Amino acid sequence: MTVTSPEKAKIELRDVRKSFGAVNIIHGLDLSIEGGEFVVFVGPSGCGKSTLLRMIAGLEDVTSGDIFIAGRDVTELDPAKRGIAMVFQSYALYPHMSVRENLAFGLEMAKTPAEEIERQVQGAAQILKIGPLLERRPGQLSGGQRQRVAIGRAIVRKPLAFLFDEPLSNLDAELRVSMRIEIARLHRELGNTMIYVTHDQTEAMTLADRIVVLRDGRIEQVGTPREVYEDPSNLFVAGFIGSPRMNIVDAIYAGDGRIKIADTVMALGQNFAGVAAGDGIKLGIRPEHLNVAQSSSTALRAKVDFAEYLGSTRYLYCYLPSGETITVEQRDGRDLSSGEEIFLRCDPERLRLFSTGGDRLRSANTAGMPTA
Amino acid sequence: MARTRNSSARRLFANIRYHGFGIVVGLLFLAPLVWSVLVSFKPSVEARQPPLPPWPVDGFSVQSYDNLAQYGSGIWTYTGNSLMVSAATVVASVIVSLFAGYGFSRFRFPFKNALFVLIISTVMIPFQSILTPLFLILTKLGLQNTLTGIVLVYVTLQLPFSIFMMRNAFDAVPKEIEDAARVDGASVLRVLYRIMLPLVLPGVVTVAIFAFLASWNEFLAALILLTDQNKYTLPVLMAAVRSGQFGTIDWGAVQSGVTLMMAPCLALFLLLQRYYIRGLTAGAVK
Numbered sequence A: 001m002t003v004t005s006p007e008k009a010k011i012e013l014r015d016v017r018k019s020f021g022a023v024n025i026i027h028g029l030d031l032s033i034e035g036g037e038f039v040v041f042v043g044p045s046g047c048g049k050s051t052l053l054r055m056i057a058g059l060e061d062v063t064s065g066d067i068f069i070a071g072r073d074v075t076e077l078d079p080a081k082r083g084i085a086m087v088f089q090s091y092a093l094y095p096h097m098s099v100r101e102n103l104a105f106g107l108e109m110a111k112t113p114a115e116e117i118e119r120q121v122q123g124a125a126q127i128l129k130i131g132p133l134l135e136r137r138p139g140q141l142s143g144g145q146r147q148r149v150a151i152g153r154a155i156v157r158k159p160l161a162f163l164f165d166e167p168l169s170n171l172d173a174e175l176r177v178s179m180r181i182e183i184a185r186l187h188r189e190l191g192n193t194m195i196y197v198t199h200d201q202t203e204a205m206t207l208a209d210r211i212v213v214l215r216d217g218r219i220e221q222v223g224t225p226r227e228v229y230e231d232p233s234n235l236f237v238a239g240f241i242g243s244p245r246m247n248i249v250d251a252i253y254a255g256d257g258r259i260k261i262a263d264t265v266m267a268l269g270q271n272f273a274g275v276a277a278g279d280g281i282k283l284g285i286r287p288e289h290l291n292v293a294q295s296s297s298t299a300l301r302a303k304v305d306f307a308e309y310l311g312s313t314r315y316l317y318c319y320l321p322s323g324e325t326i327t328v329e330q331r332d333g334r335d336l337s338s339g340e341e342i343f344l345r346c347d348p349e350r351l352r353l354f355s356t357g358g359d360r361l362r363s364a365n366t367a368g369m370p371t372a
Numbered sequence B: 001m002a003r004t005r006n007s008s009a010r011r012l013f014a015n016i017r018y019h020g021f022g023i024v025v026g027l028l029f030l031a032p033l034v035w036s037v038l039v040s041f042k043p044s045v046e047a048r049q050p051p052l053p054p055w056p057v058d059g060f061s062v063q064s065y066d067n068l069a070q071y072g073s074g075i076w077t078y079t080g081n082s083l084m085v086s087a088a089t090v091v092a093s094v095i096v097s098l099f100a101g102y103g104f105s106r107f108r109f110p111f112k113n114a115l116f117v118l119i120i121s122t123v124m125i126p127f128q129s130i131l132t133p134l135f136l137i138l139t140k141l142g143l144q145n146t147l148t149g150i151v152l153v154y155v156t157l158q159l160p161f162s163i164f165m166m167r168n169a170f171d172a173v174p175k176e177i178e179d180a181a182r183v184d185g186a187s188v189l190r191v192l193y194r195i196m197l198p199l200v201l202p203g204v205v206t207v208a209i210f211a212f213l214a215s216w217n218e219f220l221a222a223l224i225l226l227t228d229q230n231k232y233t234l235p236v237l238m239a240a241v242r243s244g245q246f247g248t249i250d251w252g253a254v255q256s257g258v259t260l261m262m263a264p265c266l267a268l269f270l271l272l273q274r275y276y277i278r279g280l281t282a283g284a285v286k
Ligand SMILES: Nc1ncnc2c1ncn2[C@@H]1O[C@H](COP(=O)(O)OP(=O)(O)OP(=O)(O)O)[C@@H](O)[C@H]1O
Pocket: A020, A025, A043, A044, A045, A046, A047, A048, A049, A050, A051, A052, A199
């Protein structure tokens, strides 16, 4: 049997704010999450991801604004009445209870009849393959097993939505990959709305239907993984999403769709809006879009500082003549060693331009079109 | 070959040294207890003799216990008083410190830390110095010379340590466990009862043991606040036995009293030491 939730709950945040004492942590945040959507919150440490999630869960009061789950205003409601279940980073299993009791606790609190509890527990145990562990205490489980139990405890409550706060960050790399796949499978099978907080780029990119990039309690961008990666709406998102980071290089807009980096002039083949010839700009280039090329007046001159060999690929950490560092992903060609002078080329299509203030500059003909 | 024999010999020697030392220290601690117990089983006359050998030579006798039982209003009255006072002190200390510790650990309220420091700092006041005001307060309340009064005094004296202990115990429980219980639908009281209490049980046991020992053995306050002879607790009775009747001191009775008094302490300790040790080290690791 499977445990499926009755409906796919839409979650809406309207001008949600949070302050601890005089310190504002979340600044008027609006977000609408579709029913059944898998949304991932990412952002630097301390930006308020956990706080936001805990506000949705009802574990943290909302200073102002409203939260709707499945069309119901839950802003003042107890966590248990919101129809959500939460999985914590530290698992937060009840150490003195067996796995079975851990799973049953929530249902017991809801005064579910015993045979129904048993059915739910068995169902969850089957989905998560923890059947043989039911009589054990959390202390007798491995990290991965504990995380399954924590997820199981969320499943049995048949929530409208799941909230995950960095659920995999305590696991080792290998286990993280397999649990990530299980969570994706779980989402496919249950179809619930899920909100997932993570630091991990791969988790965010692979799991998310949409990624919400947060900084200092504000949303920087909301979009599909492809949108935030390929079409970042500002310098922060560009630098935050992607590993290794996108290279950001100072450049001058030379007008007529040309830019000047140090003494190299590149033609972009299109005009940009909101920038005049002679303006300083920031140029974003992903490491994988740079190619090591023959000497050419339209290529960037760089000096290899050191090279990393990763098996399937190599990273070159280089200096530009301006002293800026630039990372290059080199997939073929000969090994380069430190001190060598190389030339870098990039498909102009791949370049992303930002104003010095950090806003994205877009092509004049398509300005404002592909935004999230 | 020679190497392994050598190292196993060394290990054996280390073992002997380790256990030998433990046994010697153990004997040192046990000797006075055993001596008291043995003397208490000597006949009264023999108990008054010089103490060597420490065991009864003229056969075991419960004469000293009989003598002790005859004292004042009878030993059972005093034992009952002591048990009642101790039990009430334990229960009250545990309940108050459980809630206070939870509050100090988990709630945010103004002057929380100042209040906590204030409570802890009362330990620095020697309670002998406030006996007179305590006496006056109890008299005002009509609780002077009552067991309730003495229980209140004991609980008050026990609270700083107890609250400190329980706050630490609650601090050691990750907040997320409580959050999980709240998401699971447990009310505040139910979280406290079903989730937190089992997790802070070592702390509770420690508080209970300390409250029991302190109130069971306390002498000065009991002597001063209890004036009625049949309200005496065991320590006060023992002082009376110790100071003798008709000019002679019945050492057998004294030792049987000592044995009687230490029996519950030892039993409790042995029964609960598993929790007690965990309670004292809670939060020390991780
Ligand atoms: N109870 C609290 N009292 C005061 N400030 C708090 C409290 N909880 C969180 N904060 C502050 O709110 C900010 C956001 O914290 P939050 O835990 O939401 O960050 P986060 O994005 O989850 O970070 P991380 O990625 O490290 O988990 C931080 O600056 C933190 O210091």
